Amino acid sequence: MTMVSYSEAIRQAMTDCMKQDPDVFLMGEDIGVYGGAFGVSRGMLAQFGPERVINTPLSEGSFVGMAIGAALTGGRPIVEIMFMDFITLAVDQLVNQAAKLHYVYGKQARCPLVIRAVGGAGRNYGPTHSQNLEAWFCHTPGLKVVAPSSVEDAYTMMQEAIYDDNPVIFLEHKLLYPIKEDCILKPGKTKLAGSKRLQKGGDITIVSYSYMTYEARAAVQILQKQGISVDLIDLRTLHPLDETIILESVKNTGKVLIVAEEPRSCGISAEISSRIFEQVYDYIDAPVHRLTLPDVPISASPSLEKAAMPDRAAIVRAVHELCSK
Amino acid sequence: MKEINDKLIDDYTTMLLIRCFEETVDELFTTGVVAGTVHTCVGQEAVAVGASSALQKTDVVTSNHRGHGHFIAKGGDIRRMMAEMFGKADGYSGGRGGSQLMADYKLGFMGGNGIVGGSIPLAAGMALRFKQQKKSNIAACFIGDGSVNQGTFHETLNMAALWKLPVLFLCENNLYAMSTPVAEGNANTDFAVRAASYGMPGVSVDGNDFFTVKETIRGYAGLARSGEGPAFIEFKTYRFSGHSRGDQRLYRTREEENTWKKKGPLLRMKKYLIQNDVITEDDDRKIKISVRKKVQEAVKFSKASPYPDKETLLEGVYA
Numbered sequence: 001m002t003m004v005s006y007s008e009a010i011r012q013a014m015t016d017c018m019k020q021d022p023d024v025f026l027m028g029e030d031i032g033v034y035g036g037a038f039g040v041s042r043g044m045l046a047q048f049g050p051e052r053v054i055n056t057p058l059s060e061g062s063f064v065g066m067a068i069g070a071a072l073t074g075g076r077p078i079v080e081i082m083f084m085d086f087i088t089l090a091v092d093q094l095v096n097q098a099a100k101l102h103y104v105y106g107k108q109a110r111c112p113l114v115i116r117a118v119g120g121a122g123r124n125y126g127p128t129h130s131q132n133l134e135a136w137f138c139h140t141p142g143l144k145v146v147a148p149s150s151v152e153d154a155y156t157m158m159q160e161a162i163y164d165d166n167p168v169i170f171l172e173h174k175l176l177y178p179i180k181e182d183c184i185l186k187p188g189k190t191k192l193a194g195s196k197r198l199q200k201g202g203d204i205t206i207v208s209y210s211y212m213t214y215e216a217r218a219a220v221q222i223l224q225k226q227g228i229s230v231d232l233i234d235l236r237t238l239h240p241l242d243e244t245i246i247l248e249s250v251k252n253t254g255k256v257l258i259v260a261e262e263p264r265s266c267g268i269s270a271e272i273s274s275r276i277f278e279q280v281y282d283y284i285d286a287p288v289h290r291l292t293l294p295d296v297p298i299s300a301s302p303s304l305e306k307a308a309m310p311d312r313a314a315i316v317r318a319v320h321e322l323c324s325k
Numbered sequence: 326m327k328e329i330n331d332k333l334i335d336d337y338t339t340m341l342l343i344r345c346f347e348e349t350v351d352e353l354f355t356t357g358v359v360a361g362t363v364h365t366c367v368g369q370e371a372v373a374v375g376a377s378s379a380l381q382k383t384d385v386v387t388s389n390h391r392g393h394g395h396f397i398a399k400g401g402d403i404r405r406m407m408a409e410m411f412g413k414a415d416g417y418s419g420g421r422g423g424s425q426l427m428a429d430y431k432l433g434f435m436g437g438n439g440i441v442g443g444s445i446p447l448a449a450g451m452a453l454r455f456k457q458q459k460k461s462n463i464a465a466c467f468i469g470d471g472s473v474n475q476g477t478f479h480e481t482l483n484m485a486a487l488w489k490l491p492v493l494f495l496c497e498n499n500l501y502a503m504s505t506p507v508a509e510g511n512a513n514t515d516f517a518v519r520a521a522s523y524g525m526p527g528v529s530v531d532g533n534d535f536f537t538v539k540e541t542i543r544g545y546a547g548l549a550r551s552g553e554g555p556a557f558i559e560f561k562t563y564r565f566s567g568h569s570r571g572d573q574r575l576y577r578t579r580e581e582e583n584t585w586k587k588k589g590p591l592l593r594m595k596k597y598l599i600q601n602d603v604i605t606e607d608d609d610r611k612i613k614i615s616v617r618k619k620v621q622e623a624v625k626f627s628k629a630s631p632y633p634d635k636e637t638l639l640e641g642v643y644a
Contacts, residue, residue: 025457051457057487062446062480069450069464072435073385075457093477096440097447105428105436106418107641141642165644240643 013158028080064090084119099142120173126300138239147171149213194242201229209235219315254285368565371590375538392437413630442475452492471502489554520557532560
């Protein structure tokens with residue numbers, strides 16, 4: 001066991017796959033000498049050369065499209081979107097091309113593509129460098145959307161995303177990058193799996209993903225000391241959504257809190273909430289509770305940004321409120 | 326000599342097949358036999374066939390919304406193409422794609438596209454892959470005059486030139502982006518200079534002359550194949566049909582259409598073949614009859630094909 005950070009785990013997964021498979025390569029802005037805005041691909045240019053670590057001009061719409069073209073002809077590109085906010089420039093290529101070509105060309109086309117999208121607030125980067133836009137892509141049949149919350153998952157799921165034959169939006173949260181965990185990273189070819197129970201408990205279910213799962217884990221520790229036992233479920237794969245474990249958990253606890261760093265309307269938390277009402281309504285003892293961002297742009301000011309984001313304290317408060325019902 | 330003449334007759338036959346297929350499709354949609362919309366390429370046959378004649382089998386082609394001609398020229402099975410228009414199970418996409426979204430990956434026809442400019446980076450990405458694998462294939466990207474104002478056009482031309490990718494941008498300028506004349510959508514209507522500004526060769530040629538099309542593409546394909554990088558070629562042409570089903574063609578005059586019809590690619594090809602004793606009038610008639618028969622068979626095949634089973638609706642969303 002060694003201490004590995006979330007960003008090192010992603011780099012390690014990409015490196016391991018590139019060593020093994022000549023079809024895997026990187027594209028993105030400033031991923032070369034600079035190593036990516038957050039240093040995730042640092043050192044990879046020297047290791048693999050410019051043919052496989054392709055430093056691109058600022059043309060998201062077209063370098064994502066080129067990655068799709070390469071994927072359709074047997075490549076396994078990994079594209080970094082420096083800030084997820086910039087993915088807006090590539091939406092046509094992702095929604096109208098990558099997501100649909102397998103279906104609309106009668107299953108001939110395969111598009112094994114990974115889009116590494118760096119999302120999330122918490123670093124005071126302002127309204128257009130802090131968004132989580134994953135819900136848009138969950139609304140697009142044909143795309144997979146995943147969001148690892150731990151170092152081990154970052155490694156394993158990156159590997160799984162690379163070897164998946166579908167376009168995968170891989171959501172990375174900037175606040176997770178420096179987080180270190182003691183773990184062993186095992187190369188392998190497992191398939192992308194769904195939701196995972198991180199902690200078993202009987203009083204209440206918490207469902208979350210990405211950085212919010214990190215906050216939820218901290219909240220669970222606090223709640224445990226207070227005698228509240230939480231069933232904590234990390235979504236990991238946001239689309240297609242794996243609801244089974246969530247529904248089972250809610251059947252058992254009767255109470256659920258969903259924590260998602262996304263605008264409140266029409267998002268992942270709303271989807272989960274709806275599925276709970278549709279499928280296990282008889283089992284719930286209290287209305288589904290959601291902690292999300294309000295429907296507002298993320299501010300640059302630290303105080304306003306903090307006011308928008310759910311955190312461990314908010315989670316603890318919400319659990320107390322729910323458990324008192 | 327016989328070999329050369331046979332190839333010419335083959336290419337002329339393919340042009341006639343495209344014409345007959347498109348006129349038949351047009352009629353099927355106009356009369357409501359087939360539902361939805363369609364974009365035909367009547368009048369633009371020389372570009373599709375000139376290109377396929379110049380390219381190699383192992384080269385790949387991407388297309389756009391007006392892509393039936395490109396597909397037929399690349400060897401597409403017109404029965405499965407027609408069945409796709411009908412939304413039938415035997416269609417290339419099993420009824421999922423329709424007129425604009427058909428592909429045959431085995432033939433290297435990488436598909437039509439419903440988004441103008443959508444296929445431009447895809448083609449460059451395929452070329453990038455050829456380059457990474459050190460293959461001598463090239464990607465040919467068919468686009469129209471409307472697409473030169475999309476962001477993907479400018480972004481991709483820049484990157485293709487920057488990385489010397491083996492891709493050819495083949496722009497069919499039929500003078501109208503749907504209804505908007507080229508001069509109303511472009512401050513500078515000289516498209517070739519756009520290519521030059523990205524550091525790649527750009528030329529403009531007569532797109533209704535099969536020989537000009539073929540020789541121009543062959544030249545630039547050779548350069549791309551040998552690592553010299555991409556090129557942009559504009560083919561001046563004209564679609565005799567409307568933009569899509571239901572187009573009343575209010576934006577242009579019948580006189581203009583008639584002028585272009587006299588400069589049509591099939592008339593010119595036929596004239597050349599007869600003047601040079603490659604075919605006789607009688608041969609021409611026979612070819613046209615055989616082509617019509619093939620298209621009629623495709624229609625019959627499509628009518629007989631079943632609609633896709635509703636049970637299969639959700640199949641194929643993921644690989």
